[in-house]
Amino acid sequence: MKQIALPFDELNPDRTDDCLIVTASNAVAFAALGNSASWPGHCAILVGPPRSGKSLMARYFATQGGQVIDDADRLPEEKLFHQWNAAKSAGIGLLLVSSSAPADWDISLPDLRSRLGASQLLEIGPLDDELAEQLLLKFLRDRGTSIGPEALAFVVRRIERSHVAVENLAKMANALALAEGTAITLPLVRRLMPT
Structure with missing residues (x-):
């Protein structure tokens, strides 16, 4: 990459x-x-x-x-x-x-x-794992936040293979973390991405 x-x-x-x-x-x-x-x-x-x-x-x-x-x-x-x-x-x-x-x-x-x-x-081919990970990191960085490695790995394994889905998850995770005054952690992303 x-x-x-x-x-x-x-x-x-x-x-x-x-x-x-x-x-x-x-x-x-x-x-x-x-x-x-x-x-x-x-x-x-x-x-x-x-x-x-x-x-x-x-x-x-x-x-x-x-x-x-x-x-x-x-x-x-x-x-x-x-x-x-x-x-x-x-x-x-x-x-x-x-x-x-x-x-x-x-x-x-x-x-x-x-x-x-x-x-x-x-x-442009389908979203691969590497791009999904890097896009999520970028979208969160653009919003002034980050995600822990455990939460990142969880998202990359489970997220729909679409650029839009990655961007939408970044928006939702950031908004929820801001609303609750917390970091973007594994428990937080689990709530956004039911298994």
């Missing part, structure tokens, strides 16, 4: 989520961002579950000179087609971000469908 500090100060100096944690679940997708010249048509489509770091990766790619279209699956087809052509003509890497792969998009323009089908697909 490595934690990469991304250069977002010039974009928004008030950001607190400027670190992307890279583990086996997202390492291949992140590494591919540095090689946009090899993408077919200089275009890639980044897909992954909610809160999985797609936007962080996209902002990083934009700081490296690439063009990003977030929620590309919701953009009108003609606009997406023209932006794809413009980026290719300019020789700029284009990263389309979506929660689903192009096969699930409602595309009627044949030329756009073929371009998307030929684009590099970058997938």
